Amino acid sequence: MKSDTRRLGSAFLLFFIPVILWLLLLVVLPHLELLRLSFTGNGRPGEVGFSLDNYMAFFKEPIYWLTFVRTAMYAILVTVLVTAIALPVSFYITKLVKVRAAGFLMVLLLVPFWVSELIRVYGWIILLRESGVLNRLLVSIGLFTEPVEMLYNDITMVMGLVYTSMLFMVIPVIGVMEDLDDSLIEAAHDLGASRLAIWRTIIIPHCTPGIVSGGIIVFMLVLGSYLTPNLMGGKNSLWFTEQIYNQIILYFNWNQGAAFGFLLLVLSSLIIWVLLKLTGQNLKEVVK
Amino acid sequence: MIRSLRNSKPYITGFRLFIIAYFVFLFAPLVITMILAFNDSMYPSLPWEGFTLDWFFGNGPKKYGIFHDQANLRAIGTSFRVAVAVTILSTFLGTCAAFLFEQHDFRFKNALYFLMIAPLVIPGVILGISILMFANSIGLTLEALTGLYVEFLGPGFWLIVLGQSSFISTIVALVVIARLRKFDRTLEEAAYNLGASQGQVLWYITLRYLRPAIIGGAAMAFLMSFENFNTTIFLVGSQATLPINLYLQVRDGSTPVINAISFLLITGVSILAVLNLSKGNKPVA
Amino acid sequence: MQYALSVRNLTKKFSAFTAVDNVSFDVEDGKFFSILGPSGCGKTTLLRMIAGFYTQTDGQILFGGQDMTNVAPNKRPVNLVFQSLALFPMMNVFENIAFGLRRRGEKGAAISRKVNDVLERVSLPDAGAKQVHQLSGGQKQRIAIARCLVLEPRVLLLDEPLGALDAKLREHMKVELKKLQAQVGTTFIYITHDQSEAMVMSDQVAVMNAGRFEQVGTPQDLYHGPSSSFVAQFVGSNNKLRVSLRAAGRGKYVAKYANGLQYPVPETDYLEAGDGWDLFVRPEAMIINPSVQAGDFNLMPATVKSILFDGGNSRLLVSPRGTDDELVVALPQNRQYDAIRAGDDVTIGWDPTKSVCYKSVDWKLYDEE
Ligand SMILES: Nc1ncnc2c1ncn2[C@@H]1O[C@H](COP(=O)(O)OP(=O)(O)OP(=O)(O)O)[C@@H](O)[C@H]1O
Ligand SMILES: [Mg+2]
Numbered sequence: 046m047k048s049d050t051r052r053l054g055s056a057f058l059l060f061f062i063p064v065i066l067w068l069l070l071l072v073v074l075p076h077l078e079l080l081r082l083s084f085t086g087n088g089r090p091g092e093v094g095f096s097l098d099n100y101m102a103f104f105k106e107p108i109y110w111l112t113f114v115r116t117a118m119y120a121i122l123v124t125v126l127v128t129a130i131a132l133p134v135s136f137y138i139t140k141l142v143k144v145r146a147a148g149f150l151m152v153l154l155l156v157p158f159w160v161s162e163l164i165r166v167y168g169w170i171i172l173l174r175e176s177g178v179l180n181r182l183l184v185s186i187g188l189f190t191e192p193v194e195m196l197y198n199d200i201t202m203v204m205g206l207v208y209t210s211m212l213f214m215v216i217p218v219i220g221v222m223e224d225l226d227d228s229l230i231e232a233a234h235d236l237g238a239s240r241l242a243i244w245r246t247i248i249i250p251h252c253t254p255g256i257v258s259g260g261i262i263v264f265m266l267v268l269g270s271y272l273t274p275n276l277m278g279g280k281n282s283l284w285f286t287e288q289i290y291n292q293i294i295l296y297f298n299w300n301q302g303a304a305f306g307f308l309l310l311v312l313s314s315l316i317i318w319v320l321l322k323l324t325g326q327n328l329k330e331v332v333k
Numbered sequence: 334m335i336r337s338l339r340n341s342k343p344y345i346t347g348f349r350l351f352i353i354a355y356f357v358f359l360f361a362p363l364v365i366t367m368i369l370a371f372n373d374s375m376y377p378s379l380p381w382e383g384f385t386l387d388w389f390f391g392n393g394p395k396k397y398g399i400f401h402d403q404a405n406l407r408a409i410g411t412s413f414r415v416a417v418a419v420t421i422l423s424t425f426l427g428t429c430a431a432f433l434f435e436q437h438d439f440r441f442k443n444a445l446y447f448l449m450i451a452p453l454v455i456p457g458v459i460l461g462i463s464i465l466m467f468a469n470s471i472g473l474t475l476e477a478l479t480g481l482y483v484e485f486l487g488p489g490f491w492l493i494v495l496g497q498s499s500f501i502s503t504i505v506a507l508v509v510i511a512r513l514r515k516f517d518r519t520l521e522e523a524a525y526n527l528g529a530s531q532g533q534v535l536w537y538i539t540l541r542y543l544r545p546a547i548i549g550g551a552a553m554a555f556l557m558s559f560e561n562f563n564t565t566i567f568l569v570g571s572q573a574t575l576p577i578n579l580y581l582q583v584r585d586g587s588t589p590v591i592n593a594i595s596f597l598l599i600t601g602v603s604i605l606a607v608l609n610l611s612k613g614n615k616p617v618a
Numbered sequence: 619m620q621y622a623l624s625v626r627n628l629t630k631k632f633s634a635f636t637a638v639d640n641v642s643f644d645v646e647d648g649k650f651f652s653i654l655g656p657s658g659c660g661k662t663t664l665l666r667m668i669a670g671f672y673t674q675t676d677g678q679i680l681f682g683g684q685d686m687t688n689v690a691p692n693k694r695p696v697n698l699v700f701q702s703l704a705l706f707p708m709m710n711v712f713e714n715i716a717f718g719l720r721r722r723g724e725k726g727a728a729i730s731r732k733v734n735d736v737l738e739r740v741s742l743p744d745a746g747a748k749q750v751h752q753l754s755g756g757q758k759q760r761i762a763i764a765r766c767l768v769l770e771p772r773v774l775l776l777d778e779p780l781g782a783l784d785a786k787l788r789e790h791m792k793v794e795l796k797k798l799q800a801q802v803g804t805t806f807i808y809i810t811h812d813q814s815e816a817m818v819m820s821d822q823v824a825v826m827n828a829g830r831f832e833q834v835g836t837p838q839d840l841y842h843g844p845s846s847s848f849v850a851q852f853v854g855s856n857n858k859l860r861v862s863l864r865a866a867g868r869g870k871y872v873a874k875y876a877n878g879l880q881y882p883v884p885e886t887d888y889l890e891a892g893d894g895w896d897l898f899v900r901p902e903a904m905i906i907n908p909s910v911q912a913g914d915f916n917l918m919p920a921t922v923k924s925i926l927f928d929g930g931n932s933r934l935l936v937s938p939r940g941t942d943d944e945l946v947v948a949l950p951q952n953r954q955y956d957a958i959r960a961g962d963d964v965t966i967g968w969d970p971t972k973s974v975c976y977k978s979v980d981w982k983l984y985d986e987e
Contacts, residue, residue, distance in 0.1 A: 056531070060433040067426045068448045071499035075463035076455075082466055130355070137352050140335040141345075152607060157359055159602040161560030163576050164595045167583050168362025171369060171377045171592075178365055181379040208358070230335050261454055269456020271563055276583060286458045286563075293462060293567065303466060306459045317454055328450065522671055523704035525692045527718035527769065537717070541708050 076310070083304035099304035109288060109305075116285040117312055119199075120267040123206045127263050128256060130207070131214040136248070139222040140230070151219070158212040166276050169205055170196060202278035209273055210266050214259035221255030222248075257326045261317050268313050285309060363599055370592035377589040388593040399593045408578035409594075411490075412559050415574060418494045419501055419558035424551045426498065427505025428543070434506075435513045450507075452500035457563030464496045465567045489570030496568045497558050504557065505550035512546035552605060620682060622647045622805040623668070623696075623773050628677035630663050637663040639829035640677070645773070645807060645822070650799050652808045652816040655826030656852070661809045662701065664826075665775050668807070669698045681772055697766035701777040703758055705750045711737075711761055712746035718769045736768040739802065755783050756791055763795075767802060776808045780815060792818050813853050817841070825849050847976035850898045857904070857945045859897040860978065863889060873897050873975060877940035881916045883975045899973045901933060902948040906955060908967035915967045920945065922962045934958065936966060 083099055103109045138150050157165065172178050173195040180192035195201060225248065233243050249256075274284035289309070292302035321328060369377045373385035375395070385391075391398035399405060434446055452460060465488065472486035485491050516539065524538045525531075540547070562576040569577055575594075582591055621644040630638040637660045645651045653661050666672045668679055670691030679686045681695055697718075706714050715733045724732075737743050740760040745753065753761060759779055766774055780788045780795075796819045799806045810816050816823045817837040824834040825848070833845045844850035851858065861873035863883070871889045872880045875897075883889070883897065908915055920936040923944065932949040947966060949955055958964065 056535075057433075057437055057439070060429040060437065061439070063426055063429045064433050064445075064449070067430075067499070067502060068445065071464065071495055072448060072452055075460075075467035075499075078467040078470055079459070079463040082470075133348070133351060134355055137348055141340075141348060142352075143336070153356065154359070156599075156603045156606050157363060159556055159606045160363065160599050161562070161576060163560070163562060163579050163583065164366065164598060165362055167579075167591060167595065168366040170583065172362055172365050174378075176376070176378050178369075178379050208362075211359075227335055231338060234338055265454050265456055269458045269563060271458060271566070272580065276580075286456070289458060289462065290566070293465075299466060302462060306462045309456060310459050313454065313456055328447065328454075517702065517704070519700050519702055519704040520706060522691075523698070523700055524706070524717065526669055526671075526698045527765065528692050528721040529717070530692060530721075533721060538706065544708075 079303050079306055079310075082300050083307045086300050099301050100308075102301060103304060103308065108283075112283045112285050112288055113308065113312070115283075116268060117316070119203060119206070120264055121316075123203060123210065123267045124260050124264045126203070126207050127211055127214045128260065130211065131218050131259065132249075132252070132256075134215055135218040135222045135252075139219055139225075140227065154212065154215060158216070162209050162270075162272050165209055166205060166273055169201075169208070170276060173201060196277060197279040199278065202274055205273045205277040206267050206270060209270070210263045213262040213266060214256075217255040217259040217262075218252055219255075221252045225251045253324055254326060257320060257324050260320060264316060264320075265313050268309065366592050367596045367599060369589055370596040372589060372592075375588060377587075377592050388589045396588070397590065399590055399597070402590055405575070405578060405590065405594060408573050408575040411572045412575040415490065415493050415497070416555045416558040418490075419497045420551050420555045422494065423498045423502035423505050423554045423558075424547060426502035427507075427550060427554075428509050428547060430502065430506040431509035431513050431543075435510055449503055452503050455500070457500070457561070458567070460499055461496055461564040461567035464492065464499065464564075468492055468495075487570065488568050490572065492568040492570075493565050493574065496564045497561055500564070501554045501557050505547075505554055508550040508553065509543060509546045512543055516542055556602065556605065620647065621645060621680075622649075622682060623807065624678075624680040624683070625668070626678040626680070628664070628667060628679065629675045630660075630667055630672060631675045636829055638667070638674075641826075641829075641831050642677075643824055643831065643834055645805055648803050648805055649821045650796070650806045650808065650819055652810060652820040652823045653826055654810055654813055654816040654823050654853070657811055659826050660829040661811075661826060662777055665698065665777050665807070665809055668773075669696060669775055670694050695772040697769055697771040697774055699762050699766055699774065699776040699779050701779070701781060703762040703779070703782075705758060705762055705765070707750050709750070710746070711742075711748050711750065711753070714750065714761060715746075715765045715768050718765065722769075732768050736764045739767070740764045740798065756787050759783065759791060760794075763798070767804065771804065773805045773807060776806060778809055778811065780810070780812075788812075788815075795819060817853070823853075825852060827852075844898075844974060847896060847898075847979050850896075850974060850976060854900065855946065856898045856900055859899070859943070859945075861895050861897045861975070862893040863891050863895050863975070865891045871975075875918075875938070875941075876943070877938055879918060881973075882970050883973060884971050886975075888977075889975065894978045895975055896978045897973055897975050899945075899968050901946045903968050903972040904945070904947040905967045906934065906947060906949070906958070907965050914970065916970050916973075918966045920964055920966050922958060922960050922964055924960050925949070925958065934964075936964065938966075939963075 084095055084097070086094070086096060086098075103113075138147050138154070142150065170177070174180075175192045175194045175196075177195070179195065180189065183189040184192060229247055229251075230243055233247050238246070269286060270284070271286045271290065275287060278284065285305070286309070289302050289305045292298045292305060317328075366377075370388055371384050371386070372379075372381055373383040373387065374380075385396075387396040387398055389398045390400055392401040430449055434442070434449070468486040472483050475481065475483055475486075520538050520542070521534050524534045529537065560576060561574075562580065565574055566577060566580075573581075579591060579594065623645045625644075626642050628638060628641045629636065639660075641664060643651075653664065655661050663672065667674050670686070670689065674687070686694055706717065709717070712730075712733055715736060716729050719729045719732060733746065734743070737745060740763060742757060742760055742764075745757065745761065750758065750761075762779065763774075763776070780791050783791060792815055795806075795808075799819075808816070808819065817840075820837060822834060823837055823840055825832045825840065827848050833840060833849045835843075840849060840853045844853060850856055859873075859875055861875050861881075863871045863873055864880075866872045866882070869885060871883055871885075871891070873883050873895065874880050881897070908917070919939040921939065923935045923937050926933045926935060926949075930951060932951060934947040934949045934955075936945050936947055937943060938945065945966070
């Protein structure tokens with residue numbers, strides 16, 4: 046086709062050059078530099094040349110790798126929780142509520158999507174802290190005798206992470222669920238399938254692409270999240286991004302920070318890859 | 334089970350309660366934040382001390398509203414300038430990428446496409462540090478070679494713009510690609526046949542057709558840039574953007590002026606979101 | 619003689635596949651020229667070469683004697699009405715028509731005068747402010763043509779422009795288009811797979827098959843003197859009798875039909891004895907129970923299978939005695955044949971000079987898709 050048709054608007058280079066510059070200068074080369082620095086020196090000035098010190102430090106110091114594992118585990122937990130909540134919500138909006146109300150609910154759902162993470166976390170802080178709104182209310186109606194600190198623990202942090210990443214799951218899942226033909230559910234129902242069976246054999250398989258793309262985004266966002274764990278988590282609930290931040294901004298040890306950053310990148314790519322393999326999807330389809 | 338089938342009462346009621354709880358969960362923090370922007374108190378908390386607009390317009394001596402809060406105003410200004418630059422750059426890059434991947438065939442197209450979507454699955458923190466380090470290394474090399482210090486490559490305005498554009502361009506590209514896929518290329522041929530030059534075809538037909546997607550993508554780019562924290566934190570120089578500035582205030586405790594700022598942002602964003610939705614642009618995740 | 623368009627030995631290959639195979643023809647100024655052929659025979663490919671969207675593999679295209687091989691599509695004095703119409707959805711009707719004029723850099727006042735003129739000519743004087751999606755199918759059609767006509771091209775190419783319309787509207791638009799062409803006097807090159815469109819509108823018709831031109835001529839020539847088996851089958855409806863030929867001396871041949879009856883066939887130079895020939899007789903050339911038992915009429919006893927009443931186009935479906943074949947016979951509506959019932963025995967007669975005989979070829983008349 047290409048060689049037969051006279052190319053229209055075939056300013057190939059006009060499009061190619063900016064794109065290749067973008068991808069090279071802002072994506073490929075910076076990450077290669079990250080990789081290079083992570084294998085260079087050990088942070089002491091003047092030490093250059095190939096070294097594994099930065100990675101050794103990670104494995105030798107339990108606080109580092111424990112934080113790493115903890116972060117990964119919590120990211121998986123949050124992704125699972127988010128999926129468990131997003132499925133019924135999407136189902137209600139696409140299949141159960143009246144069509145008119147569905148449009149309204151969609152808009153309502155999307156508004157918080159656009160509000161910055163920081164403001165949403167701030168909302169939880171003024172709601173939950175010891176002097177916060179919830180404590181006031183509960184004490185004034187006599188449910189609590191005195192205010193309780195509800196912030197700064199792992200449960201609250203997980204809740205915050207679920208909250209901030211929720212919509213990145215709901216939107217793709219609603220997208221695929223809208224495409225699910227109602228008559229398939231009707232037919233299954235007619236053939237005597239129970240609710241559970243319908244979910245297991247019809248709805249979830251149909252929604253898999255949406256769940257996977259939502260899952261990837263949610264997992265990546267949670268893993269790389271900084272604000273929520275930092276502001277809602279307790280003193281002992283360190284997040285791995287905070288370690289990176291500390292190395293780079295506080296200790297000015299860039300090489301160590303680069304190694305941590307690279308480890309985080311490997312972890313996120315690995316888990317995304319496993320998720321894609323398990324569900325038989327590919328990235329190109331999923332990111333649409 | 335679904336609307337068309339008969340459902341038992343407890344099933345419907347149970348589901349409805351769940352959805353109500355979900356929306357309360359979704360909106361409670363936002364609504365509380367907005368309400369407390371009008372509380373006549375020095376702290377963003379109850380008890381309700383009466384209605385005031387001081388956190389918007391107050392000009393001392395005790396209460397400085399947002400419109401007189403120099404530090405936050407400056408941060409808003411910085412964020413705004415960054416967002417404008419990012420919008421321009423990433424709209425341009427994203428649109429180029431959309432044309433490149435939709436209308437051209439070339440070797441390594443798939444590999445390049447994969448590289449283009451990669452920034453979506455790379456945590457923002459990592460994008461931030463790798464761009465910081467890369468720019469720094471180039472800066473050091475240039476300084477060693479020429480003895481000149483290139484301001485542009487140090488943390489600051491331009492580095493933030495480049496860092497944010499690295500992934501925001503991808504989002505614009507995906508929005509534009511979605512619309513370009515639906516474009517009927519015989520329209521281009523028709524215009525060409527009617528005597529338009531290649532440039533005119535691009536301008537009057539193709540770009541004109543893509544306009545809603547490009548505007549929608551640009552609006553998204555603006556918002557994402559304005560609100561970005563994870564990437565920006567590593568690239569920021571002496572001038573903090575609004576999210577960075579707010580973060581410091583939230584962490585260290587502050588007056589309800591943050592609520593006032595949040596009120597303005599939430600309202601602005603809602604208006605933009607509704608406008609964008611009514612134009613038929615679905616956000617992509 | 620100056621031709622508006624001349625095509626010389628034009629060939630187009632898509633890698634190994636030849637879509638257009640050594641086609642040549644000339645179109646005189648101001649004529650309505652149709653290219654008629656089944657789906658997939660290469661019509662669009664041919665048109666796209668003329669418009670300049672494809673580069674030919676071989677051959678020449680000339681407009682008014684000028685070679686166009688290296689001229690870009692936007693510089694050719696030719697406009698194309700696309701199969702899908704390709705009206706710009708983001709512009710209103712006025713802007714669609716003004717598009718080409720603006721590209722030429724014409725002034726605002728001249729543009730509105732010309733646009734309004736052409737809208738008048740296609741009988742849609744008030745459509746200018748409408749959006750494209752507000753137009754009906756037939757109106758879109760006319761706007762697509764107006765958009766090209768306003769540029770006063772030397773040649774207007776139309777790629778099955780009526781394809782998307784429903785049957786009733788198509789009938790109407792056929793007549794409209796013909797009138798429009800006569801009125802503006804532009805040379806039309808019209809592509810279609812519908813033989814009735816080609817016959818009704820054209821001065822000249824080229825019948826195309828598998829990338830080649832089978833025959834070029836007036837509709838009457840094609841109908842009465844098809845030059846190949848393909849044309850005989852594709853143009854107008856025809857009855858096909860499978861026969862074998864036997865020499866009957868002095869260059870004459872007789873055709874032997876399945877039931878043993880024999881019919882003389884008109885003399886032509888390519889006939890030879892043997893199996894595998896087709897004898898074509900048009901339905902209206904067949905006469906029911908011919909009263910003049912003239913000796914030079916071919917006669918065939920047959921049984922009526924059914925009566926297909928369709929007003930002026932009514933036909934009789936008959937089966938020749940001793941075979942399972944079906945023939946279609948025109949049934950004139952002068953009440954003379956009202957008494958005929960299914961199952962009746964009739965005699966069918968035709969003038970031998972109104973039949974043609976060709977070697978059988980099984981043409982794929984319609985694409986499977
Ligand atoms: N770009 C192409 N590459 C390869 N083959 C092609 C190409 N375009 C057309 N063909 C082939 O050439 C043949 C002729 O196609 P063309 O579109 O010219 O047919 P057509 O006569 O216009 O049919 P229709 O009446 O269905 O529009 C077809 O077999 C088609 O598959
Ligand atoms: Mg065609």
